[in-house]
Amino acid sequence: xxxxxxxxxxxxxxxxxxxxxxxxxxxxxxxxxxxxxxxxxxxxxxxxxxxxxxxxxxxxxxxxxxxxxxxxxxxxxxxxxxxxxxxxxxxxxxxxxxxxxxxxxxxxxxxxxxxxxxxxxxxxxxxxxxxxxxxxxxxxxxxxxxxxxxxxxxxxxxxxxxxxxxxxxxxxxxxxxxxxxxxxxxxxxxxxxxxxxxxxxxxxxxxxxxxxxxxxxxxxxxxxxxxxxxxxxxxxxxxxxxxxxxxxxxxxxxxxxxxxxxxxxxxxxxxxxxxxxxxxxxxxxxxxxxxxxxxxxxxxxxxxxxxxxxxxxxxx
Amino acid sequence: xxxxxxxxxxxxxxxxxxxxxxxxxxxxxxxxxxxxxxxxxxxxxxxxxxxxxxxxxxxxxxxxxxxxxxxxxxxxxxxxxxxxxxxxxxxxxxxxxxxxxxxxxxxxxxxxxxxxxxxxxxxxxxxxxxxxxxxxxxxxxxxxxxxxxxxxxxxxxxxxxxxxxxxxxx
Numbered sequence: 001x002x003x004x005x006x007x008x009x010x011x012x013x014x015x016x017x018x019x020x021x022x023x024x025x026x027x028x029x030x031x032x033x034x035x036x037x038x039x040x041x042x043x044x045x046x047x048x049x050x051x052x053x054x055x056x057x058x059x060x061x062x063x064x065x066x067x068x069x070x071x072x073x074x075x076x077x078x079x080x081x082x083x084x085x086x087x088x089x090x091x092x093x094x095x096x097x098x099x100x101x102x103x104x105x106x107x108x109x110x111x112x113x114x115x116x117x118x119x120x121x122x123x124x125x126x127x128x129x130x131x132x133x134x135x136x137x138x139x140x141x142x143x144x145x146x147x148x149x150x151x152x153x154x155x156x157x158x159x160x161x162x163x164x165x166x167x168x169x170x171x172x173x174x175x176x177x178x179x180x181x182x183x184x185x186x187x188x189x190x191x192x193x194x195x196x197x198x199x200x201x202x203x204x205x206x207x208x209x210x211x212x213x214x215x216x217x218x219x220x221x222x223x224x225x226x227x228x229x230x231x232x233x234x235x236x237x238x239x240x241x242x243x244x245x246x247x248x249x250x251x252x253x254x255x256x257x258x259x260x261x262x263x264x265x266x267x268x269x270x271x272x273x274x275x276x277x278x279x280x281x282x283x284x285x286x287x288x289x290x291x292x293x294x295x296x297x298x299x300x301x302x303x304x305x306x307x308x309x310x311x312x313x314x315x316x
Numbered sequence: 317x318x319x320x321x322x323x324x325x326x327x328x329x330x331x332x333x334x335x336x337x338x339x340x341x342x343x344x345x346x347x348x349x350x351x352x353x354x355x356x357x358x359x360x361x362x363x364x365x366x367x368x369x370x371x372x373x374x375x376x377x378x379x380x381x382x383x384x385x386x387x388x389x390x391x392x393x394x395x396x397x398x399x400x401x402x403x404x405x406x407x408x409x410x411x412x413x414x415x416x417x418x419x420x421x422x423x424x425x426x427x428x429x430x431x432x433x434x435x436x437x438x439x440x441x442x443x444x445x446x447x448x449x450x451x452x453x454x455x456x457x458x459x460x461x462x463x464x465x466x467x468x469x470x471x472x473x474x475x476x477x478x479x480x481x482x483x484x485x486x
Contacts, residue, residue: 108396109396110396111392111396112393112395161364164362164370164429166424166425167425168390
């Protein structure tokens with residue numbers, strides 16, 4: 001039997017309760033149970049669905065509001081690890097060496113909590129995109145890629161300094177996603193590849209959360225569970241991104257997604273008789289970086305935490 | 317008003333004559349008398365100083381004295397200084413301090429959050445021992461680093477007159 005600790009006349013709290021506690025809570029006059037523990041933290045804990053069923057059976061209302069801790073330095077470092085794997089298969093990347101989580105955490109501290117390998121480098125380069133009508137694009141030599149949705153310079157409700165306006169944990173993507181997905185007519189789970197602004201490792205986490213690829217607070221898990229790696233469910237920054245390919249203020253990730261949607265990424269795969277690479281989808285070092293048959297990509301841009309742009313592209 | 321130029325640890329700080337808002341802001345700082353603009357329409361203060369009110373868009377403002385006391389809302393500990401003049405002072409802290417005044421207005425997530433370095437009470441960048449004591453939740457008060465004739469930078473030092481909570485540090 002769990003102890004219900006009195007806080008106010010309206011509220012008591014308890015550590016992990018058992019299903020048997022719910023009938024006792026109803027008998028003591030409680031009316032609503034709020035479950036703040038995320039499912040799956042401990043194999044022994046009842047799931048939210050089980051707690052809800054027992055609560056409803058006892059005549060109690062139920063709300064599930066899981067509260068999670070922030071990402072760990074190891075999880076944040078996983079962004080650099082994934083992007084370095086991608087860069088190792090990009091002959092044009094500035095940093096082609098694969099790194100580990102330990103390499104990131106052992107690199108010298110620049111500005112806590114960012115290590116050297118959590119940061120990109122400034123680099124000199126030039127990038128360009130050619131945008132034309134869909135009709136004209138179909139008449140060109142390359143397979144066309146269509147713009148499905150654009151969010152142009154979306155800001156938080158107030159446009160001056162992000163740090164004055166709350167909640168500061170919500171960045172522009174939280175607001176931009178309402179425009180992005182509605183205009184595209186697709187949802188985050190439909191996207192095959194993401195391109196995030198990764199001047200630092202952490203910006204990728206915040207964008208993936210705020211655009212809805214995972215729930216708020218789950219970005220650390222999302223970037224470290226294999227999802228964003230080549231061969232994973234939804235690779236991110238397959239060129240290596242700003243952390244490894246080179247810094248271009250976000251635009252190189254749009255170019256990379258266009259290459260991916262043309263199914264014609266420039267990597268280490270052998271050249272076929274038609275002058276196009278024969279992609280092996282073997283993502284080991286020095287190998288392929290072409291995702292298998294991608295149809296939809298999302299680019300998540302970042303001007304500052306409070307302002308950003310985004311785009312969904314589709315293979316024609 | 318005239319163009320002003322100062323040197324701070326090897327950095328050139330410039331105040332243009334045409335920048336009336338910052339000329340006035342720093343004139344108050346030079347007198348160690350912190351002022352922010354209050355909007356004549358919605359009456360709310362804002363930071364940093366600007367030509368318009370971020371809360372309601374009002375253009376007319378009145379410079380208003382503000383108490384320089386608050387709580388560290390967030391911070392960054394700089395280990396690798398970019399400016400050569402800061403290298404002897406690493407690690408140093410950049411603090412974002414939530415003022416007691418107008419805290420939680422106009423919404424629970426909003427406040428006047430004022431940047432500054434952690435300094436000793438005399439305005440010099442803080443010692444490594446002092447840096448190690450300060451984090452999110454620390455209580456601080458405003459002091460000034462005097463740069464030159466008529467120019468001072470508002471900074472933050474640990475407030476030793478109030479109880480200090482255990483700060484959160486990375």
